[in-house]
Amino acid sequence: MAEQSESDDRTEEPTARRLQKAREDGQVARSIELPAAGVTLGAIAFLFFAGSNLTERLADGFASAFVFDRKVLESPSLVPGMLLSRLADGLILVSPIFLITIVVAVLASSALGGLNFSSKLLEPKFDKLNPLNGFKRMFGLKAGVELAKAIAKFLVVGVLLVWVLIDNISTLSSLGAMSIEPALAQTGELITRSALIITFGLVLIALFDVPYQYFDFMKRMRMSHQEIKDEMKDMEGRPEVRAQIRKRQREIATRKMMSKVKDADVVITNPDHFSVALSYDPTSDGAPILVAKGVDHLAFRIRDEARKHGVQIFEAAPLARSLYFTTELDSAVPEELYVPVAQVIAYVFSLSSVRPGVAPMQRPNPKVPSGMRFDVDGQREAI
Numbered sequence: 030m031a032e033q034s035e036s037d038d039r040t041e042e043p044t045a046r047r048l049q050k051a052r053e054d055g056q057v058a059r060s061i062e063l064p065a066a067g068v069t070l071g072a073i074a075f076l077f078f079a080g081s082n083l084t085e086r087l088a089d090g091f092a093s094a095f096v097f098d099r100k101v102l103e104s105p106s107l108v109p110g111m112l113l114s115r116l117a118d119g120l121i122l123v124s125p126i127f128l129i130t131i132v133v134a135v136l137a138s139s140a141l142g143g144l145n146f147s148s149k150l151l152e153p154k155f156d157k158l159n160p161l162n163g164f165k166r167m168f169g170l171k172a173g174v175e176l177a178k179a180i181a182k183f184l185v186v187g188v189l190l191v192w193v194l195i196d197n198i199s200t201l202s203s204l205g206a207m208s209i210e211p212a213l214a215q216t217g218e219l220i221t222r223s224a225l226i227i228t229f230g231l232v233l234i235a236l237f238d239v240p241y242q243y244f245d246f247m248k249r250m251r252m253s254h255q256e257i258k259d260e261m262k263d264m265e266g267r268p269e270v271r272a273q274i275r276k277r278q279r280e281i282a283t284r285k286m287m288s289k290v291k292d293a294d295v296v297i298t299n300p301d302h303f304s305v306a307l308s309y310d311p312t313s314d315g316a317p318i319l320v321a322k323g324v325d326h327l328a329f330r331i332r333d334e335a336r337k338h339g340v341q342i343f344e345a346a347p348l349a350r351s352l353y354f355t356t357e358l359d360s361a362v363p364e365e366l367y368v369p370v371a372q373v374i375a376y377v378f379s380l381s382s383v384r385p386g387v388a389p390m391q392r393p394n395p396k397v398p399s400g401m402r403f404d405v406d407g408q409r410e411a412i
Contacts, residue, residue: 192226
């Protein structure tokens with residue numbers, strides 16, 4: 030009852046981490062019927078396209094094996110070499126079938142679940158020595174399904190085989206009256222056609238087995254709400270995961286900030302380190318807003334973005350440092366900096382309204398109050 034209750038609690042689809050861990054443990058969806066059908070179908074397809082040539086060559090080799098050279102008859106020591114030569118010729122003839130079946134077996138096995146190599150499958154599992162667990166495997170639902178598949182496979186293949194034999198009884202009866210070459214050719218054709226018919230039965234079983242195995246695997250991988258919560262806590266607690274989260278958050282915040290530079294009115298810079306972008310709405314009563322700021326590499330990016338969109342750049346090192354260390358993003362500048370910031374913004378606005386014959390406003394030299402001055406390390410300068 031406890032196991033049934035635990036199974037009922039697992040109603041959530043498995044997470045990617047759960048599936049990855051199962052894969053590392055060697056647990057993936059597998060169907061033994063798919064490789065069986067694939068290998069049989071591949072071999073039959075080869076025989077269908079190359080069967081006549083193969084059977085002719087086999088017939089020639091089989092017939093030549095009964096022809097002995099006089100030297101062999103006079104020297105029995107040559108018999109082993111002759112037999113090895115015949116055996117090598119036969120292996121060369123059937124080697125394409127072996128290669129095709131190997132390739133198809135690998136591809137069909139990896140079609141559901143992919144290729145997976147896990148050393149954990151080689152580790153001894155002592156719980157399998159428990160007789161109680163053995164009885165559960167023998168009489169559980171999975172064992173019942175496998176038994177039903179085996180019976181279905183036997184019935185399908187048996188019925189098809191009997192039907193093929195009955196349909197070709199006259200051909201089988203006439204084989205004894207044929208010479209060896211046409212008899213082998215007729216036999217090869219009969220085997221190929223019969224195997225092709227039987228293969229359709231195996232393919233039919235595989236078509237039912239593949240979705241069932243996938244559904245059964247995903248059902249076994251389901252998780253409870255508590256397991257998902259524990260997994261999230263475990264992932265968030267790992268240093269590398271937290272670092273990735275913080276890095277991703279910084280990237281998103283930087284992109285969002287950089288998108289606001291194009292709408293700024295001025296970028297105040299220290300040529301070597303700092304850049305701050307300010308936006309001011311003259312129709313409102315509010316103070317200018319700091320929409321972007323950065324140091325070193327990010328400061329250069331802000332300046333490049335400003336140049337790209339025609340935003341004025343004003344060099345004032347003490348003011349740039351003061352704004353960087355005292356004002357947060359999307360916040361109004363401090364009251365102590367109203368006067369120097371107002372001088373810069375008034376000068377920038379005057380540049381956009383310059384008319385021919387009218388002298389532009391003289392470039393200001395904004396003074397930062399003594400208590401708002403900072404060095405490049407963010408330390409307040411001594412008064």
